[in-house]
Amino acid sequence: MSPLYAEKFRIPKHLEIADGAVVPSPVGEQPMMKTGNWRIERPVIDHEKCTTCLNCFIFCPDGCWHLDPKSEKMVWDAIYCKGCRICVEECPADALRLENELNFKGGVARLDKPY
Amino acid sequence: MADVFEITIWCRGVTQDMEGRHLSLVLANGAAKGGKFVQAWDNYADLPDRVQVPLRKYDRISDEEIEMRYLYENDHPQLVLVMDDTIIKGIDILRGMPKGGALVVNTKRSADEILSLIPNKDLLSSLTLVDATGIAGGTGLESVDFMGSEGGVEAVSVAVGLAAPLAGAASKVCDKFTLDNLVASAANKAGVKEGAKTAVVKTL
Ligand code: SF4
Ligand code: SF4
Numbered sequence: 001m002s003p004l005y006a007e008k009f010r011i012p013k014h015l016e017i018a019d020g021a022v023v024p025s026p027v028g029e030q031p032m033m034k035t036g037n038w039r040i041e042r043p044v045i046d047h048e049k050c051t052t053c054l055n056c057f058i059f060c061p062d063g064c065w066h067l068d069p070k071s072e073k074m075v076w077d078a079i080y081c082k083g084c085r086i087c088v089e090e091c092p093a094d095a096l097r098l099e100n101e102l103n104f105k106g107g108v109a110r111l112d113k114p115y
Numbered sequence: 116m117a118d119v120f121e122i123t124i125w126c127r128g129v130t131q132d133m134e135g136r137h138l139s140l141v142l143a144n145g146a147a148k149g150g151k152f153v154q155a156w157d158n159y160a161d162l163p164d165r166v167q168v169p170l171r172k173y174d175r176i177s178d179e180e181i182e183m184r185y186l187y188e189n190d191h192p193q194l195v196l197v198m199d200d201t202i203i204k205g206i207d208i209l210r211g212m213p214k215g216g217a218l219v220v221n222t223k224r225s226a227d228e229i230l231s232l233i234p235n236k237d238l239l240s241s242l243t244l245v246d247a248t249g250i251a252g253g254t255g256l257e258s259v260d261f262m263g264s265e266g267g268v269e270a271v272s273v274a275v276g277l278a279a280p281l282a283g284a285a286s287k288v289c290d291k292f293t294l295d296n297l298v299a300s301a302a303n304k305a306g307v308k309e310g311a312k313t314a315v316v317k318t319l
Contacts, residue, residue: 037205038167040127083167101201102224102232108205110234114161114169 029080035062036108039083041098047073049095056087056096078107120176121189125208126198128161128168135198139172146176153177159187169206192216198247200224203232215240221247274301283310 043056052074056065064077065087088096101108122142126135136157143155157163158171173189175181190211197208200222209216218239220229223246230236274282279301286294286307294311301307 035168037169037202038128038165039205040167040199040201101204102228110205110207112207112210114171114206 029077034079034109034111035082036079037111037114039081039101039108041083041085042078042081042101042104042107043076043083043085043088043096044099045074045076046095046097049093050074051093051095053092055090055092059086059090061086079109118177119181119183120194121192122174122176122194122196123189123192123208124172124174124196124198125202125206126170126172127166127202128163128170129166131198132163132170135170135172138196138198139174143174143176146174151176152179152181154181154183156187169202194219197221200229203229207235209233209235209238212238214238217241217243219243219245221245223249274307275303276306279303279306280310280313283307283312284314286311287314287316 050073052067052072054067056074057063057067060081061084062077062080062082064081065074066077067073068075083101085098088098122139124135124138126132126138139155139157143153147153154173154175156173158173161170162168163170171188175183175189192212193216195208195212195216196219197203198221200220202208203220209218214237216238218233218241220242222229222244224244226242226244229244230242233239236242282297282301283294283306286292286297294307298304298307
């Protein structure tokens with residue numbers, strides 16, 4: 001807390017804390033929070049219909065869609081997609097559909113515990 | 116200490132939370148009626164308020180008083196019940212099971228297909244498959260709907276018990292909803308009507 005605020009709010013010296021703290025930003029995947037096993041259904045993309053509008057990238061709460069610059073196609077993350085269906089709702093090109101997870105062999109990290 | 120038979124139930128957060136709890140309770144109550152000592156409880160560490168998260172419920176059943184009081188997970192389940200077959204793909208549901216255990220799964224799929232998802236299937240002495248969703252006439256999401264958002268929108272089978280007559284009573288003093296629409300929204304329609312009919316409103 002800055003001295004100004006400390007004075008304003010009469011915070012005793014020994015209770016003052018710093019204005020903020022520097023924490024490392026999570027860049028990349030969270031190995032401790034793999035949410036792929038929440039999924040009952042997964043979004044399946046039809047690249048013919050996809051216009052790469054990036055709506056799915058913007059709306060996915062878990063950052064599970066990105067545009068691959070080489071192929072210029074949307075790429076999906078099976079380990080973290082929790083099957084919330086938001087991307088399917090938000091795709092304006094009807095390029096995403098849902099399919100039951102057990103119709104696919106791989107794609108889920110097998111965990112001992114929920115986390 | 117007497118032998119304690121451990122049961123673990125796996126279900127999905129929010130959408131099957133209540134059903135999972137009911138399953139653990141009905142099994143415990145059933146065993147208690149047969150003279151057994153029982154415990155039934157929810158998992159504290161899982162996240163029941165997050166939609167679809169794999170979630171555990173537990174039972175313990177014994178011929179003698181159960182002394183395990185402060186252990187909140189079943190480390191050695193001899194019976195595992197799974198409410199949604201997709202859970203098997205992402206979780207080691209047999210973790211800690213002693214050899215010779217039993218697995219019961221709600222699924223429409225074949226035994227071979229389910230077994231192919233379980234690397235440690237040699238622990239099992241039996242696999243039981245039942246289309247519980249079909250029998251219950253559900254959607255697979257049982258007691259609540261799921262509307263494609265972080266939070267589930269509960270629309271199916273809401274207001275079964277106490278909520279029904281209280282909703283009916285509320286309609287007498289609040290014009291934000293009509294009784295007809297509450298009846299249409301509730302699973303226990305008679306309960307809503309009865310609540311509205313019998314509620315006593317005293318104007319102050
Ligand atoms: S929202 Fe649909 S059309 Fe847009 S990039 Fe995603 S999949 Fe393609
Ligand atoms: S289903 Fe949900 S978590 Fe999965 S990719 Fe779509 S928006 Fe992301």
